[in-house]
Amino acid sequence: DAGVIQSPRHEVTEMGQEVTLRCKPISGHNSLFWYRQTMMRGLELLIYFNNNVPIDDSGMPEDRFSAKMPNASFSTLKIQPSEPRDSAVYFCASSPLGGLGGNTIYFGEGSWLTVV
């Protein structure tokens, strides 16, 4: 079975540019999560969706960040405009509906973003 698929795997962009990260969750999973990982702050939850609806976006750092889930098989995380401090690994993860009532969260391999 295909796991969580993220693209791009690596991106280098200039400050001020728009960055769009993409995620395809595991088929049948109804919960989708976006995490950011940095050396300083570790792994942080940015936002999560249940049935395509954003449930908690309190982890989204600023208005420059936005996330959408137009359907059950696709989500985007957009940064506009990007800044050097946004450089991090961004992970998408999914789990069956019911979230953590005994369900495991499965992670993609991450998108490595460098903003110069």
Added chain:
Amino acid sequence: SQELEQSPQSLIVQEGKNLTINCTSSKTLYGLYWYKQKYGEGLIFLMMLQKGGEEKSHEKITAKLDEKKQQSSLHITASQPSHAGIYLCGAATGANNLFFGTGTRLTVIP
């Protein structure tokens, strides 16, 4: 807010040695997840513990959750270079999400 503290932050062991990584929560856990991450890769699920006193094993890795559900340990027996990586514990809150400790970086010297 709930906090997860992992110890040690890094660990270097000789191949064949046993080791233990700890994860402590400031609050009672609804569930405790262990993941492993290799550099440049995503998180690989290892085990999940939900009940106080629960213990699970997979190959040479054993995870335990204490009775109070505030502390978990991950024990590796006869470590191998393939065990090297970053081990992360994740805590399930009452809400539908998972937040993580800062990780333990394990190096196994052949």
